[in-house]
Amino acid sequence: MNSMFRRLVLAAACTIGAGAVLAFAEGGGDLVVFDWSGYEDPLLHAAYTAKNGAEPTFAFFGDEDEAFEKMRAGFKADIAHPCSQSVSKWRDAGMLQPLDTSRISGWKDLNPGIMAMKNLATTDDGKTWFMPFDWGNTALLYRTDNVTPQEAQSLRIFADPKFKGRVTIGDNVDDAYALASLVIGLKDWTGMTDQQFKDASDFLRQVHKNIRLYWTDSTDIDQAFSGNEVDLAWGWGQTLIAMTQQGVPIAMNRDTKEGMSTWVCGYVLMKDAPGKLDQAYDFLNAVNAPDVSKYMVTAFGYGHGNGAGMAAIDQKVLADRGYDDLGKFLDKTLFQQPVAPELKKRMIDEFEKIKAGY
Structure with missing residues (x-):
């Protein structure tokens, strides 16, 4: 340059x-x-x-x-x-x-x-x-030496107290609310009601109690898995490939009861x-x-x-x-299509509160 x-x-x-x-x-x-x-x-x-x-x-x-x-x-x-x-x-x-x-x-x-x-x-x-x-998709990734396939059949595992301190999801409001929307049974988030927004946010607050870190890029999530810091992640296919190549025991379940998110x-x-x-x-x-x-x-x-x-x-x-x-x-799947600006702002503001512990 x-x-x-x-x-x-x-x-x-x-x-x-x-x-x-x-x-x-x-x-x-x-x-x-x-x-x-x-x-x-x-x-x-x-x-x-x-x-x-x-x-x-x-x-x-x-x-x-x-x-x-x-x-x-x-x-x-x-x-x-x-x-x-x-x-x-x-x-x-x-x-x-x-x-x-x-x-x-x-x-x-x-x-x-x-x-x-x-x-x-x-x-x-x-x-x-x-x-x-x-x-691609955002789906449930898990260490197969610490999590059984039976446990990994539902996205609700992210809020299971058994995995306190062993969870990572992206520091990404779209992926976070895609996860929460799926858990409450919502496949099209464009028509999210006030009650559904509350339910989704409540689930993310439960997940927050188990969070080891909010990952921001592939390096964060890969290091967390390879260092055996986390058992569960809401992540992308790139991590599955990278960790498999490194010999980390990992699997991705794209077919949980609630589904997955696509983008x-x-x-x-x-x-x-x-x-x-x-x-x-x-x-x-x-x-x-x-x-x-x-x-x-x-x-x-x-x-x-x-x-x-x-x-x-x-x-x-x-x-x-x-x-x-x-x-x-x-x-x-829940396709991450655009939502109304006012709903997106609510998601952004609420996710910041959740990450701060409120």
């Missing part, structure tokens, strides 16, 4: 307010990607680096609400990586610019089932705001991005390349947005990950 652009990025970071810290992985290029930790993996955007001669610069966030507030406070990025429940909020706040899909190779190969999800990628005016990149995340183009637009589209082309699909599935445990790339993967590999049938994947 040239020195002038680095100063601009750091100056923007300084404007986000005291106590708010941005982590960077400097790559040398002008492009700034605001992302989840772990997605700076060079193998996810190899074509970008080959063309531009340098890695993008990555800045990281813990969840999309944190990212939203940092950008609203002045931090500038070219590209960001929100999930389905946040796209409309970011768009309505004027943070995004529409994508020129003619500049994205393989756009027609994006998974048609994901692209058809209402108000996700394209709005009624025909403008496109979101390129699906990864999709779709992807890349958006930020309005007034400080970098070069050509590089932004180079990045989008790189991460959408069909040869990224197998790496995404095998290394991260997630599905890839490029349907053509997914179709080329051995069906047994896809079936083992649960990604061989998108319709089946979404069936009987």
Whole structure:
């Protein structure tokens, strides 16, 4: 990254307010990607680096609400990586610019089932705001040496006093309320009533009594499992793969009595991005390349947005990950779709109280 652009990025970071810290992985290029930790993996955007001669610069966030507030406070990025429940909020706040899909190779190969999800990628005016990149689930992970398969049949295990100090869930309001919504029998949280909100929040307060830590990225949860600090986690497929490779006795139950949560995340183009637009589209082309699909599935445990790339993967590999049938994947799950702004604010405020012990 040239020195002038680095100063601009750091100056923007300084404007986000005291106590708010941005982590960077400097790559040398002008492009700034605001992302989840772990997605700076060079193998996810190899074509970008080959063309531009340098890695993008990555800045990281813990969840999309944190990212939203940092950008609203002045931090500038070219590209960001929100999930389905946040796209409309970011768009309505004027943070995004529409994508020129003619500049994205393989756009027609994006998974048609994901692209058809209402108000996700394209709005009624025909403008496109979101390129699906990864999709997966949040489900019950457990150490098989400390938890039996019979115990792990219900998500209510997270509140079982037997596991006091042995539980971790994400410091992520969407995943937290997805867990609580499932437990109270709610598969569509968009119509959550006041009583359901109270019941869900009460369950999270019970879980809080068992919490060892609220994890913020894959390193936190992986270290907690590998160090035998926790027995239970509400987490993602990446942890299952990482811990299995390390020999940690772990399993994921995607078929609990209450079900699991599903999500779709992807890349958006930020309005007034400080970098070069050509590089932004180079990045989008790189991460959408069909040869990224197998790496995404095998290394991260997630599905890839490029349907053509997914179709080329051995069906047994896809079936083992649960990604061989998108319709089946979404069936009987809570899909993290956008909720009304007032409900989202209630969730954010209440989750902060719960974590503080109130």
